[in-house]
Amino acid sequence: MSDTAGEGVLEAQIEQWRGFVRRRRAIAPPDLEEMEDHLREQIADLGSNGLDDEEAFLVAVKRMGNLDEVSREFAREHAHRLWKQLVLVPEADDGAGGLARWRDLGAVLAFALGAGLAVKLLLTSVDDEFAQFRNLAFVVLPFLAGWFAWKRRVPWRVCAAAVGVAAVPALAVNLYPFETTSGPDPAPGMTAVLAFTHAPVLLWLLVGVLHTGGHWRSHERRMDFVRFMGELAMYLALIMLGSAVLVGLTFGVLSLVEIDLEPVMEDWLLPFGLPGALMVAAWLVEAKKSVVENIAPVLTRVFTPLAFLMLVADLTALLVNGPLTTVDRGLLILMDGVLVLVLFLLLYSISARDPLAPPNVFDWLQLALVGAALAVDAVALTAMLTRIAEFGFTANKTAALGLNLVLLVHLVWSAWLLAGFVRGTRPFAAVERWQTAYLPVYAVWAGLVVVVFPPVFGFA
Structure with a gap:
């Protein structure tokens, strides 16, 4: 060498x-x-x-x-x-580091204000509620991505590429001639629903590219983004719960003096509060990540056995619900949601684990969780294929089938790598790298559903 x-x-x-x-x-x-x-x-x-x-x-x-x-x-x-580190801003004698923290806080508040104004403009300039909903991610996530681009000093070529890719689903969901159902209350067709529910997935993974500073090929940077997602969910949940309590108490107090706060809530608090909460939660993750890290392993150890029991119960419900052709479509959709939740739990558990620690009982429990998820996925896939064979392909059935196949590949190889790790034949780094290497597959699948599915299924 x-x-x-x-x-x-x-x-x-x-x-x-x-x-x-x-x-x-x-x-x-x-x-x-x-x-x-x-x-x-x-x-x-x-x-x-x-x-x-x-x-x-x-x-x-x-x-x-x-x-x-x-x-x-x-x-x-x-x-x-x-x-x-628990203080929002540093003490006055922290020097250059203190100025940097104040600058970061000022920048994130500016981006949060911009996101709130964009949402307010969307709500006031567009009357169609469906159009408002399908464009919400397109007016909020760019500000989060812009903050990361500013904070990480992302090269302009990477930013331009991300904008170019994001423009494709934005044009698709707004310019495709989607059909609507007939009747007194017309509703968007299935391809429209699939498009605007999958577009945020693609946008979020593009945000991840900017979170990595443009180094999207780096395994370590991708794993940092996985940790960011888990910690963001925790902070966002805490902020939303705290805000709900404060708003509820304020409503109660003002109602006693006959002051109606609902117009203010609809016109100002929601348009500015929701994107603001996202931006502030993201800033807290970046500023306080060292404080939250000791909470993450505890949460994963609490929820992993609970998720395993939930999957066993779900598998039992699928098997005793009669022939697979009679399984309710809503139940299959819920199973997909459960599998996605389990996948997030698996990703965050892996991201929070000490990669140099030897295998332990919790690793065996994770392997059992993945095995249960595989069993549920296999039964759900069988039910979907049975329904497709009997009733034919539709947009929602094809999307559900494709998602289950994508999840199946992810879970199968994760189980194989975890089994090798707990048996001592494979390092934990292989388990980590598989998770980050597979993330782009979800972006590709979401892009296909948004861009390809509507014309293939006639925009119905």
Whole structure:
């Protein structure tokens, strides 16, 4: 191996080590830099004694000691850091770091205000409620993507490419001649519903490209986006619950003095509050990720066994519901929703796990969860194929079938890799990489449903 190639491999190993250490909430960036300097000194010393780069790296990491013990020691010595991180903005004496945090907060509030104004403009300029709903993601997510592009300093070529790709579903859902059902209350056809429900999936994964700073090929950056999604859901849920309590109390108090807050709610609070909550939650994830990381493993350990029991109950309901041709379509749709939820739980569990820790009981439980999901998916697929054979293809049946096939491939290979890990024949890194490598498949599938399905099925 040439010196240049060897240096590239070593730098990749050190970058992987940095990503692992960054997950330790008590280790701040300056401490990480100091540890990396020490690691490089160790590697250089070992290299001068005749070891090659890979051997020197492994020995140096071993000499650095157990990182969990290092993290605990840092936490004992610098416990005040964790409390400071809970403050929304830094103290006045934080110097350049404090100014950067204030600048980030100001920027996210500006983007949140822009998103609120865009939603308000959409609601006031478009009378069709369906048109409002199908365009909501197109007026909110660009501001989140724009904030990431600003924060990560994403190259303009990447931004232009993301805008170009996002324009395709935007034009499709607004210009396709979708049919509507006849009757006193006309409703959009199935291809229209499929298009505007799948378009946000594609847009969200485009947001992920900008979240990675344009480095969408990087496994580590994609996994960071997975963590971001899980933590965003937690923060957003807390913000929405807290806001609901405050708004409810305000409604109650003002109703006693005969003040109607409902017009203000419809005209201002909802248009600005919902996108604002999304933007603020995203900012909190970025600013407080080191505080939330210790919550994520606890949540995944609580919900994984509950999800397993839920899947067993769902599988039983599918099997005892009579012949598969009589399985209710609504039940199959709910099963798809359950499988997607389980997939998110699997992704977040994997993203929150220590990749260097040995297999444990929780890994076996995850394998059981994936196995139960596979069983439910197999039964649902069989029911769908049976219904298609009897009644023929429709847009919604084809979309459900395709989603189940996409989920099946994801779950099958995840189960295979997890089984190898718990048996000690495969590293956990292989499980991680499969999750991030498969994410673009969902974007491709969502794009097909939005762009290809409507003309294929006659826009009905």
